[in-house]
Amino acid sequence: MDDDEAITRALAGDLDAYEVLVARYSVAAHRTAALLGAGDEAEDVVQEAFVKAFRHLGGFRREAAFKPWLLRIVANETHNLTRSRGRRADLTVRLGQEREPDGPDSPEGIVVAADGGARLLAAVRKLPDREREAVVCRYFLQLSELETAEVLGVRLGTVKSRTSRGLRRLREEVGRELLP
């Protein structure tokens, strides 16, 4: 069953079809929520996002792709969470913890495998929110610029400029030793 058929059937109230969509995009949704800062509440954020997506499925433009539309809801839910907690994205905290030498097998949270990676990651987490979000979407989630624009709810040009600014800052931050 492709997305289009699943959406058509879900719109008619077929929850089996919607389960197929949920299962298909569950991993992407969890990654998005976690990397945008939902922390250990990613699971709840994701479930709530899928519930909202189902209730607003009628507003989905059928010629569009489902994934970025869904991930935008995930991103919004994540924003609501971090805003309600009055904290910066939990990504910061998590990564800070994971950089401690408790090894790559920490039972939960985001695990950093490589040492150089940890350095770059530390630089990413220090980016201003908007630049960090753009960088996370483009490179960690590997979304295209257009998808990133949709997920973050900004214009394409804004994605380009935030990404560039972020990359420039990262390069300054990590210096040349990371880059051969």
Added chain:
Amino acid sequence: MSSSHDRPGGDPGDRFDELEAELRTLGETLHVPTPPPDATARAVRARLEAPAPQHARPRRSGLLRRPRLSPRKAVAAAAVFLAVLIGATPQGRAAVVSVLRFAGVEIRVGEPGPLPTGVPSPLPSDRRVTLDEARRAVAFPVAVPAALGEPSDVRVADGGRVVTLLWPGLRLDEYDGNLDVVFRKDLGEPWPEDVPTIRGWWIQQPHGVSYVPRGGAPQPEERVAGPTLIWQRDGVGFRLEGADKEEALRIANSTR
């Protein structure tokens, strides 16, 4: 996505290729713990179906089905698919429910709720047929237990999805046991008893059973079932109700 026009920064001396590649690689090493996708799907469904968290009967909180598997995969997985879902949803957290899916039957073992009071109702579009008509109407081989002989009544329901053979005091449902969940059973402890000789499970206690329609209607009819044996043979799921364990096993062994 990695084509040149997609690269930020127009200045040739200001290229980010390597940094971008580093970031992508780093992204791939970031491990984000995610629950199994079908567990998320079920949890979302439960949220969508939950009327009001405070008053919902936990064991009816969802008509839970797994996403369809390809027949090949399903055959491999059909022997026993055991999943323990704990706290999949906040409202479900109170009711720790273990789910056993086997041969088209989903067995939910959780808090022993009240048994359903519903009056037994026929399966959807149930009709009386002869055994030959039943064999023509369904896509799977209809088996008759040699130990019981010709059934006194034969019924086909839901467009050939289920065949029911009836003898006085005995009921045998047969259905495609590979793909969908066809019946759901809600029971309290103890866990059903494994019967490896016939690749089946024996449920001794009275329990709620509901038919899960193909389209997955939200609220199935539920009724009380007595001791039941479920098993599978050649991809066909069997559900025998009304016999004691010894007799049920004898019947199952004679079903070909």
